Every structure is written in C-alpha cells, then in structure tokens.
Amino acid sequence: MTEVQKQEQKVSDLTEVIAELEKIVEEKPNNVMARHHLGLVYRKAGRVEDAIKQLEKTIELDNQSMESMINLGAIYFDQGDTDRALELNEQALGISPTMAEAHVNIGLIRQHRGEVEQAIECYSRAVQIDPKLITAWINLTSAYTMNEEDAKAVDAARQAVTLEPDSPMARNNLAVALYFNDEFQEAQRNMEKAEELGYSVDPRFRDALQAKLG
Template sequence: MAEQLKEDLAAVIAEMEKTVAEFPENVMAQHHLGLVYMKAGRIEEAIACLRKAIELDPQSTESMINLGAIYFGQGQLKMAEDLNKKALSVSPRAAQAYANLGLIAQQNNELDIAIEHYQKAISIDATLATVWLNLTSVLTMKGDDERALEAAQKGLELDSESPLAHNNLAVALYFSERYAEAQKHMEKARELGYSVDPNFVASLQEKLA
C-alpha cells in the first residue's frame, strides 16, 4: 500500500511538473506543485514553487500561509510570522493565518498573544478543531481551568477521534477535579495511540485512589 501511494504521488508530481514547465506563469500550477512537493517531503522544491507563486501573485494568501507552515516546521519562526501577517494584510479574515500566528506565539511562550490569535481564528471559523485544542493547552498553562475545559470540550466535539483532543480534555477535567471522567478520556487517548505523560497518569491514579 505504501509503495502504491509513493508511485501515485510520483505520477502526480510528474504530471504537475509538465504543466508548470509548459505554463510557468500559472500561479495555481506553481502553488499546487508546491503543495504536492510538501506532501512528498521535497521541501526545498516546495519552497521554490510557493515563492514563485507569491512572486507571480502578491495576493496569493494560501501560498503565503503554506510557505509559512514550512518555515515554522524548520524553526524559522520570524519568517513564518512575517508570511502569515502578510497573508492577513491581503485577506483579513484568513482564519488559518491567525491560527498559525497563535502557534508561533505559543512556541515563543507569549501565551496572552497566542490566546488572542486563537480566539480571532475561531471567531472567523469556529470549526477549526486544532485551534480549539491549541487554545486548550494555552489556557491550561495559564491556569484558566474553566475556559480550558470549555475549549477542550469544543475540540473533542469537532474531532471525536483525535487522541490529542481526548488527552487535552482529560487534563482539563483533571484540573476541574473531575477525575473519573479524566481517566475515561485518558484511556481513550491511549487507545487511539497517544503517548500520555506518565507523570499525569501517576497523578491521576493518586487522585482516584
């Protein structure tokens, strides 16, 4: 199955490369080839295509956001931040750009700024499950247990099979002193393949003893 997927992806890349070679000024062709390169792990080629797309169309919000995601993955947070801010200057209601800025602020331990960005993202698109999960983590770190629990419940509602959603809800329930419910979601997170923090497991078991 894995080999088949690789072959299929290689075929898609070959076809899209032909299109880009024939129409090098086509913004969407450059953008989509960049995304496929990302999926294939060909990062430098993905960067080149997304940069070209932005060069061809300075309004290409999606290219900016995706290029920012690559830089974030490389730890180049300032470049990622600049690209997402540029995307917002073009499309002020780009929810994913706000979500990404929240993640960057969280990485920089700027928790209040992260919360502000996450809240802005979900005010635009409340269906972004990952944003609710990230917001849960930051609110938990801030000790805002009530809001963390609300965010965790919303995240799980949007993605009931997410191991991280179950883990985050378990932690939020723990801090709300709802230990039996926390254990249920902790076990579900494990069942779904999440590596639950052993210290959290020990602390929860102590509370349940």
C-alpha cells in the first residue's frame, strides 16, 4: 500500500467512526462518552469547530469530565485563545489537583505568554507528581534555558533522556542545554544523536556549536 493509499484509508476509517459516533449521539444526546470521543475524532479529522462544540457539550453534561477539559484546552491553545485554554486546565485541576498533565499544560500556556518563572513552577509540580512524565521534563528544560538557568536545564534534559533515550526532542534539548552550559563536546554528541533519530536540528545552532568547537 502506498502512502497516498494509507492516507486515503485513514480518512475512510475516520469517516466511518464519525458516522457511528454521530448516530449514537443522535440516538442518545446525553451520552457523555460518545460525545467526548466524537469531539476527539472530529479534531483528528480537522473539523475543529465541530470538535469544540462536542467537547463543550460534554463538559456541560458532565462538569467532572477532566479529559474533555484537557482536550478542549489544547484546541483553544492551538487557536491562540490562551485565556480559555488556561481556564479549562485550571478547571480540571480544581477537580483533580494532582493531574500532572494539567500542570504541564498550564506551564506551557505560561511559557507561551513569557511568564517563565510561573511555567517552571508548573512543570516542577508536574514532575513531583509524575517523575516519569517526559513532556514535563522536556518543557522544564526549555523553560530553564529561557530563564538562563543552564545547569538546571542540563539536569532536566538528562532526566528526559534517561526516561526516553531515543526521543529526538529530548536529545536536541539536551544538546542545547549543554551548549549553554559550555559542554560543547557532549552537546555535539547529543545533537548528532538527535539527527540520527530524525530531528531537524536548527542550522543556526549547528553553526554556533561548530564555532565553539573550532
């Protein structure tokens, strides 16, 4: 099967799933689980407005639906509505204060807004709750780097690589953190590993690192 055929198959599969879920929702409008999954599939199919409507309705029907809040928050974040994204993730945390994913999402929103100190607090809370959550370590690395806390960035990046040695992003983040911590040889090794794993390294970073290595 060619790549085009695979993509066509995916579209066909999504269409079938959407049709099945729409039928369930039509027959049982208060079926929270069906609406939640329909929202997720709509998003996957690129039908963002439909996804928003279903997830908003899911939360209206069940104000404890944390997964719907998290997923809807992600959509609003992608659309640039950080206020609504923040509101939804905070709503999820109000239900479950130890939901590490929500802490990460709030950290990402804070970091996007330039509120780096607050972002670090959110990511740090997330890794306290779930030390194996690699996205928290990756984002914490980035935030520490932005805040020029280079040694802490290296420590966070090493944690991410320890959890997933073959994560291209974790390897690249470690390379960048090592560069700013003046550990250029190890930075080069991790940059090359990131590329080997398929990461598209920023040419400006490569050039800057090569200049340091002479």
